[in-house]
Amino acid sequence: MRNIWKIFTSDVKNISKNWVAAVLIGGLIFLPSLYAWLNIIASWDPYSQTDQMPVAVVNEDVGATVRDNQIDAGKELVKTLKTNKDMGWEFTNRKKAMEKLEYGDYFSVIIIPKDFSEKLASVISDKPEKATMEYYVNEKINSIAPKITGKGASVIVEKMSGQFVSTVNGVIFDLFNDLGIEIENDLPDIKRFEQYIFDVEANLPEINQKLKESLTDATSAQNILRKAQNLMPEAQRLTNEGLGTINSTTEFLTKAENRLNEMAPKINEDLQKVQSISKESNEFLKEIQSVDLDFTELENVKKQMNERMNSAISTVETIEADLKHLRDINNAQPSTPAEEEENEVPSAPIGGAELDDAIEKTAALKVTLVEVQNNVENVNGLVEGKQQQLKQAIDDMQQIAAGTSIKLDTFIKDYKETIEPKVFSEVANAKKTLLDAKEVLVGIQSTIPEVERIINNTDGHVSDGTEVIEKILGEFPYVNDKVRQLADRIRKVQGEMDIGDIIELLQNDPEAERSFFEEPIVLKENKLFPIENYGTGMTPFYTVLAIWVGCLLLISLLAVDVKHEDNYFAREVYFGRLFTFITIGILQTLIVTSGDMVLLGVKVQEPFWFIVFGLFISLIFMSIVYTLVSVFGDVGKALAIIMLVLQIAGSGGTYPVALLPEFFQWINPVLPFTYAIDLMREAVGGIVWRRVGTDILYLACVGIAFQLFGAFLKETVNKQTNKLLKKSKESGLFH
Structure with a gap:
């Protein structure tokens, strides 16, 4: 341990005494920081500068007319883009835009075609056809620029789509609003219709029964009409015959009336004559009552009376014959066809009762006259010795004659005042009745064709109606099912939703609905670990990279071995010089981490742990790089550079690991960068200590493994690498 500390302190003294070494070491301490800082600044917020990227917009839209309204969507889009600062929009024509795009002056070109609106x-x-916009991009200029301008083009399409959807839905919801108001006004009718459906449903059996009854009635009516059609010829025949009968009867009555007119004066004359004879006879008898008559005179009286009676009887018989003749004419009036066909007795003759009464009275008058005549004949028997009886007979004759005269006066008066006027009146009335009947029959005759036409038409209508009713009855099961289904649907809708809710929904504010469909979904972003900008997000990667680069710079310029190496064990040399490297690495790390926060203003959630984690990473990285070079020499330097390259690509520092090629996804879990970057991200964004524990544990294991490898294998491996180094120097290409 003493030798290890001796090597470390010797390195510190040598640096402090040699100003050139101190300057070089100072440069090595600051240089990695510059690498990190410059990259962080460069990537600080690149998307805030997109307004400096020139993008051409070409508007060729000629507009369109929709229901007499002119629209120009291209013009509106250009107007919108002129106020948009997301890109450096430049408005030009197609030719100029494509030339500048090809040359590289424009990153992309957006063309609005003439049929856009x-x-x-x-x-x-x-x-409906989808509108299109042409988008041209020069991908040769820059790898990121097409993505940025493509995003701008997408934003334009999204905005136009949103505005279009908003406008169209605004119109739709305006209509919905009006529809809601109209439905609300018609709500009583809707309720009434619902009740009508329910009533129809309840009355379906009765409706079916009524239809069947109507079909039966229609069939019966059709049969009746067809019978009427068959009877029309008979009605025509009877009408014609009736007119013929009326004409003949009228003609007969006219003849009878003429005959009456001819006979009436003669009858009156005869009646006057009889009356005159009766009066004369009565007067004559009165005269002879006051005188005594002898036989001769009596014969004269008898003769005179006989003559008068014969004349009176003859006249009465003439009157009787005339009345009978008149009755016979009256009785001979033609019978109707119906009476002939049915063998009925002809109708009573006109004035028949009066004529019969007159005839009877004439007959009675004749009898009385005959009686007077007979009494006259009996006078001879009374004259012989019976003067008194003769007187009495003459008195009786005179009374009979007087009575006859009275009866005759009465008869003449009845005839003139009653019988004759009655007969004439009855004939006139009969003629009038016949004329009225003729007028009616003529009207009927003229109406029969129209009646026949109406019956035929009615028969056709009834036939058509019968067919319609039969068709309705045939379709009734279908109608029955549909009405019941509709009623069930109404009940179901009533159970699921109130029509008032529908009306309220339709009456929503059209402006609010338009705004909703313009942006139906709003992304509410909740940042769990907020990162201020892109530069802050890249700080962990560039800081870790700077620490590794600092390690590479040190092993490139500083020796990993010591002078008089033979005086020390390989393990002592390894740890003694390792402390020197670690010390310089710590200084590098302190500068780069504190500079990130102080000089660049990176917002770090945990500044203290950001520095601590950086120092820990520096210790591990320095152990790795130093061990590789200390054990393998120049080969170790190459290995350190290779590790740097692999880790930049495979650590997920810039792109998510899921987006990397399969090889880099496979090596990612074993790369120290993966855990070092994650550790620094925890300090920048917010610490999750479980992740920190995993990262520190892995990095600590890697650092310890490399230190153990260097401590125990340095001497053995160095012997082999020294031979390789000596051999490589013989080529004159390696130092």
């Missing part, structure tokens, strides 16, 4: 506007068509 047109394709964006196609969103309202049935075949």
Whole structure:
């Protein structure tokens, strides 16, 4: 141990006494710090300078018209980029942009094509097309620049997409808002419709029954209409026959009326004549009552009375014959076709009762006249010796004649005042009735074609209606299922969601919804171990690298052996000079770690442990590098450089280990850099002591292993390496 300390103190004295050595050692102490500091400063915040990277923007968009509104998305994008400081945007034409990109003046070029707005506007068509932007990049200029400018181009696309989605959804939610208001206004109708569906569902069996009944009724109506169609020709025939009958009856009545008009004066004349004879006879009998009659005179009276009675009877018979003739004419009126077909008795003749009564009265009057005549004939028997009886007979005859005269007066009065007017009135009424009936039948006859047409049309409609009802009945099971399904859906929707909630959702603020869809997801970043900037994040790597580089500088310029080496054991030389290297390494580490915080302003969460961990790492690294050179000589220097190269690439100091090639992922767990960088990151970001324990344990094991290797194998290995060194010097190429 004494010799080890002697070697160490001798090195310190030699440095302090030799100013050249002191200057060189001082340079070796500060030089690694410069390596770390310059790299940290260079990578401090490179993305804050992207506004100095020239990126060309070419706008060729010609705009588009959407529902009479002009849009120009390219122009709006350029306007937005002019206020954006993320990149050094330069606005030019295609030709100039591509020339400068090829030469290297532009890192990338973004071209907005002429159909940019047109394709964006196609969103309202049935075949929307995605809008595209052309992006050109010169990757030859720099390996990182394309990634940065590509990110800028992606940001543009994201912003445009966000604004487009925001605009489109803003319009949609404006419509939704209006729709919500409209639905709210129509809510009573919606509720009424829901109830209507439920009512229809409840009444489906009754509806089905009504449809079946309607089909039956329609079939019956169709049968009735077809019967009516079949009866139309018969109705036409009967109408025609009725008109014929009415015409013939009217003609007959006209003839009968004319006959009445002809006979009425004659009958009246005869009646007057009979009345005159009756009065004369009555007067004559009155005259002879007051005188005594002899046989001769009686014969004259008898003769006169006979003549008068014969004339009266003849006239009465003429009147009776005329009345019977009139009755016969009346009874001969034509019967209707229905009466003929059904063999019914013809309808009662017009004025028949009055004529029969007149005939009976005429017959009675005739009988009375005949009785008077007979009494006259019997006068002869009474004259012989029966003067008194003759007188009585004449008195009786006179009373009979007087009664006959009265009866005749009464008959004439009835005839003139009742019978004749009644007959004429009945004939006139019959003619009027027939004319009215004719008018009705003519109307019916003219209406029959229209009725026939209506019946035919109605039959067609009923037939069509029957077919429709049959079709509805055929489709009823389907309608029944659909109505029940719809009712079930309504009940399910009512159970799952209130329509009021839907209306409230539709009536959301369109501006708020537009803002939401412009940026539907906001990344809320929570930094567990916050790192201020990129330079701070790279400090652990460059600090560890600087410590290793400091070790390499020392073994490149300082000797690992001592003068008069033969006076010391190999182990004493190893540890004695190791202390010197470690001391210089500690000074290097103190400068680089404190300089990171003080000079560069790196924000370290645990400054004390940052320095302590740095000193520990320096001790381990120096043990590794020193041991390699002390044991293997120049070969050890090469090994130290190889380890540096492998560790820079495989330690995960710049890129995540998961992104490294498989070989580097495989060697990563055994590299000292892996644990040294992780240890320094703990101090910079925030310490997790479990990780610190693992890192320190591994590095301590590696350091102890190298020290044991150097302490026990230095002498043995040096013998072999000295032979190789001597042989290499013979070539004149190695010192």
